[in-house]
Amino acid sequence: MTSGFTGEIIKAHADGGREGEYLSVKADFVLLPDPMLALLLTDLRELGGHVWNREKVLVTVDHFAPPSTVEGANMVKRVLSFVEEEGIPHYSLYGGICHQLLVEGPWVGPGMVVLGADSHTTTAGALGCVATGLGSTDILYTLITGRTWLRLPEASRVNLTGKFPQYLMGKDIALELLGREGESGFLYQAVEFYDLQGIIPMDDRLALCNMVVEGGAKNGLFSPDEVTRSYLEGRNGPSGQWKWAFDEDPQYRRAMDVDLSSLTPKLALPHSPSLVVDVEETEGETIQQVFIGSCTGGRLRDLEAAASILKGKKVAPGLRLLVAPASLKIYQSAMESGFLQTIVEAGGVVLNPSCGPCGGIDKGILGTEETCLSTSNRNYRGRMGDPSSMVFLASPLTAAATALRGKIADPREVL
Amino acid sequence: MDLHGVITGRVWRLGDNINTDLLHPPSYFSLDGRKVEEGLREGMQRLGADLREEHARDGLVIVAGENLGGGSSRETSVRALRTSGIKAVVAASFARIFYRSLANLGIPPLECRGIQRWVRDGDLIRISIKDGFIELDEAGRFPISPLDDHIEKILQCGGLVPYLRRMLDGI
Numbered sequence A: 001m002t003s004g005f006t007g008e009i010i011k012a013h014a015d016g017g018r019e020g021e022y023l024s025v026k027a028d029f030v031l032l033p034d035p036m037l038a039l040l041l042t043d044l045r046e047l048g049g050h051v052w053n054r055e056k057v058l059v060t061v062d063h064f065a066p067p068s069t070v071e072g073a074n075m076v077k078r079v080l081s082f083v084e085e086e087g088i089p090h091y092s093l094y095g096g097i098c099h100q101l102l103v104e105g106p107w108v109g110p111g112m113v114v115l116g117a118d119s120h121t122t123t124a125g126a127l128g129c130v131a132t133g134l135g136s137t138d139i140l141y142t143l144i145t146g147r148t149w150l151r152l153p154e155a156s157r158v159n160l161t162g163k164f165p166q167y168l169m170g171k172d173i174a175l176e177l178l179g180r181e182g183e184s185g186f187l188y189q190a191v192e193f194y195d196l197q198g199i200i201p202m203d204d205r206l207a208l209c210n211m212v213v214e215g216g217a218k219n220g221l222f223s224p225d226e227v228t229r230s231y232l233e234g235r236n237g238p239s240g241q242w243k244w245a246f247d248e249d250p251q252y253r254r255a256m257d258v259d260l261s262s263l264t265p266k267l268a269l270p271h272s273p274s275l276v277v278d279v280e281e282t283e284g285e286t287i288q289q290v291f292i293g294s295c296t297g298g299r300l301r302d303l304e305a306a307a308s309i310l311k312g313k314k315v316a317p318g319l320r321l322l323v324a325p326a327s328l329k330i331y332q333s334a335m336e337s338g339f340l341q342t343i344v345e346a347g348g349v350v351l352n353p354s355c356g357p358c359g360g361i362d363k364g365i366l367g368t369e370e371t372c373l374s375t376s377n378r379n380y381r382g383r384m385g386d387p388s389s390m391v392f393l394a395s396p397l398t399a400a401a402t403a404l405r406g407k408i409a410d411p412r413e414v415l
Numbered sequence B: 001m002d003l004h005g006v007i008t009g010r011v012w013r014l015g016d017n018i019n020t021d022l023l024h025p026p027s028y029f030s031l032d033g034r035k036v037e038e039g040l041r042e043g044m045q046r047l048g049a050d051l052r053e054e055h056a057r058d059g060l061v062i063v064a065g066e067n068l069g070g071g072s073s074r075e076t077s078v079r080a081l082r083t084s085g086i087k088a089v090v091a092a093s094f095a096r097i098f099y100r101s102l103a104n105l106g107i108p109p110l111e112c113r114g115i116q117r118w119v120r121d122g123d124l125i126r127i128s129i130k131d132g133f134i135e136l137d138e139a140g141r142f143p144i145s146p147l148d149d150h151i152e153k154i155l156q157c158g159g160l161v162p163y164l165r166r167m168l169d170g171i
Helices: A004-012 A034-046 A070-086 A098-104 A119-127 A136-145 A170-181 A202-215 A226-234 A300-310 A328-336 A339-345 A396-405 B033-046 B053-058 B076-083 B096-104 B149-157 B160-168
Strands: A014-019 A022-026 A029-033 A057-061 A091-093 A113-116 A130-133 A147-150 A155-161 A190-195 A219-222 A254-259 A266-268 A276-278 A289-292 A320-323 A371-374 A390-393 B006-013 B060-064 B086-091 B109-111 B124-128 B133-136 B140-143
Touching (some): A004 A014, A004 A155, A004 A219, A014 A147, A014 B149, A029 A098, A034 A070, A098 A113, A113 A119, A113 A136, A119 A130, A119 A202, A119 A219, A136 B096, A170 A202, A170 A254, A170 A266, A202 A226, A289 A396, A300 A328, A320 A339, B006 B053, B033 B076, B060 B124, B076 B086, B096 B109, B096 B160, B149 B160
Parallel strands (some): A029 A113, A113 A130, A155 A190, A371 A390
Antiparallel strands (some): A014 A022, A022 A147, A266 A276, B006 B124, B133 B140
């Protein structure tokens, strides 16, 4: 079976139930962001169901954080009532984006099965677990039974080789893969990464696993190594489940290499994350808004990278720079390290940790024919605002360089 | 639902890589069914659907290309299809969350290659899941991939909620 670590982990969680190609699989942890949780509460109540294990879920209010409409406010209200009624111990009100909070906390680690009611749940695979997104009704099933139905996917192995240049970030690697494989290149597959030199920081790994879903993947997974271990040991609370969960060599349907030393900064053109070109090919395109944030590009290394470029400079006249740290912890660290000071001095606006502009929810929605360069994961038509607006996706380094010039700029020119 | 009968409807044709943000713009996420349905009308308009009232009255069947429904997991996109009376969704391939959500909400997701270029908006389409084919007036029959037993079971129950209810009742 060529389903990699993912297949081994799924099989290890199977409870013996089988229908067709689907196995009944036990879930180790479930992520519940506000809108998708709000959507399933009526059915949960009608079924008379309760959460199978209150310790194994994380509820986050991150989409409507804080709400900007009455409707959003009422959804948050429902979510908070649920937390209280069920006695959910792990929840976050405006503490950050679910995918970041999930990996910051002590709950998930290598070898686990993690499900989330949001497509970017794939992010957590950077810790060596099988993490995948599901719709609200699927999650309802898991909340009541502690299980889900999964097929064993085919797996692709991605070897990351060569030196990791200072001007590159995980985002560039993600865009390179999406450019090569297209929007459906990883359809239904597991994408498993091997950092052969153990040099890619966890924040970059998280960004990379976050975006595999843009190629259609079921999940992304980093083969656990010393970077994983030190991340798990260094985060809040207990180090989570650290063990080599994998006894046998995983098998793959195919393998591919990405030579980091020859990679250049990448950018996705409107309106697809897989419409990828070199940044230098689009240099000079006028940009009105730069957004640095989201579950892809709002981590500490992202803010540090942006600050390193903005230090002592000013953003271009008329350009709006919006920066949203992905969590309160990141916000505080970035404050203590002076990154936020640098960003504000350069003319940036620091938003509170939340999803915000990425899904066109609030704080930075685009108007008619406006252009935005964003460190987020999706530039589908209309996602960040008016259907005529244009969104380019790139790394925080490219975003900061672009903010200074008011036009798309290659970070190698300013580093 | 009865998977043995023939589903008839009018085609709403979509291209390749139509994601959920296009189908149902994010600003229409809501718990209010009317607003969710409105989101689908907005999506149809943005995608240039050429359908008339009487087509919608007959019931629509989506016929799409590769990778239908990628992107966000927001189930409102599929809930809107259900409340708008979409009878089945046919595509050359599906994004996984969308595929599952269709079955979970009781809408048959059917894989069929080669049919997309033979249809226009409003065409009459007949689907026999049991016999494994789709029939068009002029272009004839196209085979559909058989449904997995698990998906078939969910559809027979009418979706994952009734499936779960039966399971909890020990039926």
